[in-house]
Structure formats: structure tokens, C-alpha cells
Amino acid sequence: MINAIISKFVGGFEWFRLVIMEFSWDIIVSLGLVVLAHSIVYVFVMKKRAKSIDGRHVVVTGGSSGIGVCLAIECVTKGAHVTIIARDEKRLKAAVDQLELVRQRADQKIQYRSLDIGGDYEEVARVLAETEETVGPIYALLNCAGMAICGVFEEVSVRDVHKLMNVNFFGSYNCTRHVLPKMKRAREGIIVITSSQAAMFGIYGYGPYAASKYALRAMAETIAMESREHGVSVTLALPCDTNTPGFEEEEKSKPRETKIISGGGGLLKPEDMAKAILQDALKGNFISTVGAESWLITMLGGGLLPWDGFFTNLLHALVIGPLRLVGYGLHKYFNSIIRKCAKEDRAGDKVESK
Numbered sequence: 001m002i003n004a005i006i007s008k009f010v011g012g013f014e015w016f017r018l019v020i021m022e023f024s025w026d027i028i029v030s031l032g033l034v035v036l037a038h039s040i041v042y043v044f045v046m047k048k049r050a051k052s053i054d055g056r057h058v059v060v061t062g063g064s065s066g067i068g069v070c071l072a073i074e075c076v077t078k079g080a081h082v083t084i085i086a087r088d089e090k091r092l093k094a095a096v097d098q099l100e101l102v103r104q105r106a107d108q109k110i111q112y113r114s115l116d117i118g119g120d121y122e123e124v125a126r127v128l129a130e131t132e133e134t135v136g137p138i139y140a141l142l143n144c145a146g147m148a149i150c151g152v153f154e155e156v157s158v159r160d161v162h163k164l165m166n167v168n169f170f171g172s173y174n175c176t177r178h179v180l181p182k183m184k185r186a187r188e189g190i191i192v193i194t195s196s197q198a199a200m201f202g203i204y205g206y207g208p209y210a211a212s213k214y215a216l217r218a219m220a221e222t223i224a225m226e227s228r229e230h231g232v233s234v235t236l237a238l239p240c241d242t243n244t245p246g247f248e249e250e251e252k253s254k255p256r257e258t259k260i261i262s263g264g265g266g267l268l269k270p271e272d273m274a275k276a277i278l279q280d281a282l283k284g285n286f287i288s289t290v291g292a293e294s295w296l297i298t299m300l301g302g303g304l305l306p307w308d309g310f311f312t313n314l315l316h317a318l319v320i321g322p323l324r325l326v327g328y329g330l331h332k333y334f335n336s337i338i339r340k341c342a343k344e345d346r347a348g349d350k351v352e353s354k
């Protein structure tokens with residue numbers, strides 16, 4: 001087989017054909033060795049060292065609940081000064097009590113600020129600047145505040161769509177807008193943007209929510225490209241369903257089609273997602289996912305995301321073709337769920353009208 005291909009390829013250059021045939025296995029073996037050598041260099045020499053947040057100021061938005069509070073716990077455990085931001089003071093105070101339990105040093109600053117990050121930009125900038133005066137420049141901004149309201153397109157009220165866009169997109173935008181230019185000037189810093197697996201492909205019942213999360217994905221990709229040169233790293237967190245108070249709340253408005261489809265991605269523990277996000281952020285990885293399903297969906301839906309590492313990219317290149325067919329199958333499966341639910345609804349209507 002190889003010989004036939006080679007013969008066809010080099011045609012009339014008999015001498016060349018003979019050389020290649022004589023050494024074809026040597027060539028394959030040497031190429032293999034080159035790949036192996038690169039892997040060793042990549043794994044052991046170019047291994048990314050995690051940055052330290054010990055003694056640095058970390059701000060966690062949405063730090064009073066779910067993934068956000070788990071992130072804050074991780075940061076306090078790693079010795080950072082932590083400011084958590086959310087609106088509800090009672091939940092903020094309860095979260096600070098939790099953070100106190102993992103305090104590493106007496107001089108570690110742990111505090112909260114009550115703020116609507118999706119509101120007025122000037123107010124967001126004022127509060128963040130004030131925390132910088134009391135604790136120090138923000139070294140890491142972990143944007144985790146967000147919410148989900150589900151329903152098919154015409155079911156979600158216009159008001160709720162504005163709310164989603166304000167909290168999810170403008171919330172992260174406002175905080176990042178204030179912090180990023182300062183980080184670039186300081187030539188160091190970490191930004192985390194929490195998007196979702198729902199920013200990888202359109203999912204029934206997630207319309208306006210997904211729009212806000214796609215917007216965040218776009219923002220993260222852009223600022224990552226713009227900031228690398230200035231020493232600032234950006235991480236895009238792409239969780240699938242995660243067992244949090246926010247998740248319990250959104251389940252109430254979630255169509256069952258959405259539950260079945262997004263259930264296919266599994267249900268994570270917020271602690272696990274938070275650990276992964278922080279680890280990826282400290283290593284400067286752009287993408288942060290947990291679980292094989294999310295990884296595959298991200299490979300499929302995020303083809304041109306800046307994947308870290310040559311070997312991930314090589315793997316990506318090798319699996320993306322066949323995986324695209326799996327994606328075709330997935331869409332068939334999703335559509336069959338939607339058809340089945342519609343059929344059940346129609347049957348239910350008939351029973352009701354009798």
C-alpha cells in the first residue's frame with residue numbers, strides 16, 4: 001500500500017523511488033521519534049507552571065453562591081485576599097463566614113461588597129476601585145455572577161431577556177472593563193469569564209440565555225488575543241449543568257426538552273467545576289471544562305477556539321472529522337426528543353379537551 005502510493009507519487013524519479021522504498025520504514029520511525037521527542041519536551045520541559053495567588057487580591061463576582069462561593073473558598077485556601085461580590089447581603093455574609101473557616105493567615109483580607117454588577121458602569125467601577133484601595137490592586141478577576149431563565153423564544157418575557165443580558169453579559173463586561181486596562185499596564189493578571197456549554201451550540205429552551213453566554217465567549221476570545229502580549233491571561237469557563245442554588249432555580253422554568261438535552265452532559269458538583277476553573281486560570285489555559293461530554297462538545301462547537309498545546313490541537317485535528325458525524329447523530333437524537341415531547345403534549349391536550 002505504502003509502496004504503491006510512493007510509486008504513484010514520485011513517478012519517473014526512479015532513483016528517488018528506490019531511496020524512499022529502501023528507507024520508508026526508517027522515515028516513519030524517525031518521524032515517530034520526532035513526535036515522541038516533542039511530546040517529552042512538551043510534557044516535561046515546557047510544562048506550564050501555575051501562577052500563585054498567595055497574598056494577591058482576587059475578586060470573585062457571584063461569590064455568595066454555587067460555583068462562585070466554591071471558587072472563593074479555593075482562593076482563600078491558596079492564601080489570596082478575597083473580595084466576593086453579589087447583591088444579597090445575607091447570602092454574602094453567610095459566604096464570608098464559610099470563607100473564614102479556610103483562612104490561612106491572620107492578615108488575610110476576606111470581605112464582601114454588595115453590588116449589582118449588571119447596573120451602572122460608573123457604580124461598578126467605583127466599588128471595584130474602592131476595594132483596590134483597601135486591599136490592593138486586583139490580580140485576578142473571576143467573573144462568575146450569572147443566571148439562567150429558560151423557555152422557548154416567545155415564552156421568555158422581553159424584560160427577562162434584558163435582565164439576562166444585563167447580568168450575564170454587561171455584569172462581566174463592566175467588571176472586566178474596569179480591571180483589564182490596569183492589568184495590562186501592570187503587565188500581569190488573570191481574568192476568568194464564566195460562559196456555558198450552551199455557548200457551543202443552540203439548545204432548545206436556552207435562546208436568550210445562550211445569547212448572553214455566546215456574547216461572553218466572543219468577548220473572552222477577543223480579549224485573550226488582545227491581552228496575551230500584555231502579560232494578562234484569560235480563561236473561558238464552559239460548565240455543563242452544575243448542582244447549585246441557581247441551577248435548582250432555573251429547573252423551575254426549564255422545558256422538559258431542555259432538561260433531557262442538557263441532562264446528557266451530566267450534572268457536576270460546583271466544587272469540582274470551581275477547582276478546574278481556578279487550576280486552568282492559574283496555568284493560563286484558555287478553555288476550562290470538566291468531563292468528557294463537555295470536552296467533546298467544546299471540541300465540536302469551539303473549532304477555532306485557541307486550544308492550548310500542540311498535542312491537543314493535533315488530537316483535535318485527528319478526531320474532528322469523525323466527531324462531526326457524531327454531532328450529526330446528536331442533532332438527530334435531540335430532534336427526536338423534541339418530536340416525542342410535542343407528540344406527548346398533543347396527546348395531553350386531547351385528553352384535557354375531552
Ligand SMILES: NC(=O)C1=CN([C@@H]2O[C@H](COP(=O)(O)OP(=O)(O)OC[C@H]3O[C@@H](n4cnc5c(N)ncnc54)[C@H](OP(=O)(O)O)[C@@H]3O)[C@@H](O)[C@H]2O)C=CC1
Nearest residue numbers: 062064065066067086087088116117145146241242244246
Ligand atoms: N449551574 C449551572 O448549571 C451552570 C452555571 N453556569 C454559570 O456559572 C455561573 C455561576 O452559576 P451558579 O453557581 O449556578 O449560580 P448561582 O445562582 O448559584 O449564584 C449566582 C451568583 O451570582 C450573583 N449574582 C446574580 N446576579 C447578580 C448581579 N446582578 N450582580 C451581582 N451579583 C449577582 C448571585 O448573588 P445575588 O443574587 O445575591 O446577587 C450569586 O452569588 C453563572 O454565570 C452561570 O450562568 C454555566 C453553566 C452551567
Ligand SMILES: CCCCCCCCCCCCCCCC(=O)[C@@H](N)CO
Nearest residue numbers: 148196197198240241262264265293296
Ligand atoms: C459527543 C458527546 C455527547 C454528549 C451529549 C451532550 C449533551 C449536550 C450537553 C449540553 C449541555 C448544556 C448545559 C448548559 C448548562 C447551563 O448553562 C445551565 N445549567 C445554566 O445554568
